[in-house]
Amino acid sequence: MEVKTEAVSQLEYNSLREPLIIPEYGRHLQKLIDQVTEIKDKEERNKAAKYVISVMGSLNPHLRDVPDFQHKLWDQLFIMSDFKLDVDSPYPIPSREVLNQRPEILNYPQNFPKYRFYGNNITYMIDVAMKWEEGDLKSALILVIANHMKKCYLSWNKETVEDEVIFQHLLELSDGKINLFKTNEELSNSHNLMKVNKKVSNKSQFNSGNKNTNSKNHKKKTNNNNTKNHKRN
Known part of the structure; x- marks a missing residue:
């Protein structure tokens, strides 16, 4: 004990x-x-x-x-x-x-942008465009940005949009430094941009559909082979 x-x-x-x-x-x-x-x-x-x-x-x-x-x-x-x-x-x-040293605080991107449907990349592109020197390259880049904004807007709104709306948003996002109202530029047709958006969505659906079809065909072949082997036995 x-x-x-x-x-x-x-x-x-x-x-x-x-x-x-x-x-x-x-x-x-x-x-x-x-x-x-x-x-x-x-x-x-x-x-x-x-x-x-x-x-x-x-x-x-x-x-x-x-x-x-x-x-x-x-x-x-x-x-x-x-x-x-x-x-x-x-x-x-x-x-x-x-x-025990703490890491430095990361600079996170803007969490609550005014126009979320454009995304943060548009803001970065606008900042880059404002740093370029005046010329044809800068004008071409601004036009590309405006067309991309229009395409993003149509993806979110699913309806037509006037160029003046995009010009106004671009003016606000650039703090008044990029003003397309003073130019005679016209953006791409809304119908054509919506076609591009539909093609992208159709491609993603087509790829996912092919994956499902292939998996179904694979299952059918496996079941048929199992049935044949069972009958032989």
């Missing part, structure tokens, strides 16, 4: 254990690194650290000889030792400050 009581008293509960720094390696490896950290002789500590690296690499044997992967293992070794391990590393030793 005393032996059983003593054995129970030696049990460790997860609630009493320290949390694992990198749980993927397990608690046994974490304890091994803690023991290596407490070794007083630096030469022995270096040998033990290399042994721990080999154990960590054995979990991914196809990657353990890759230089980048070796660098990652050494970084993880120092992280799991809570940066207390003093050994000679073949790579720069990471620091706690660098690990």
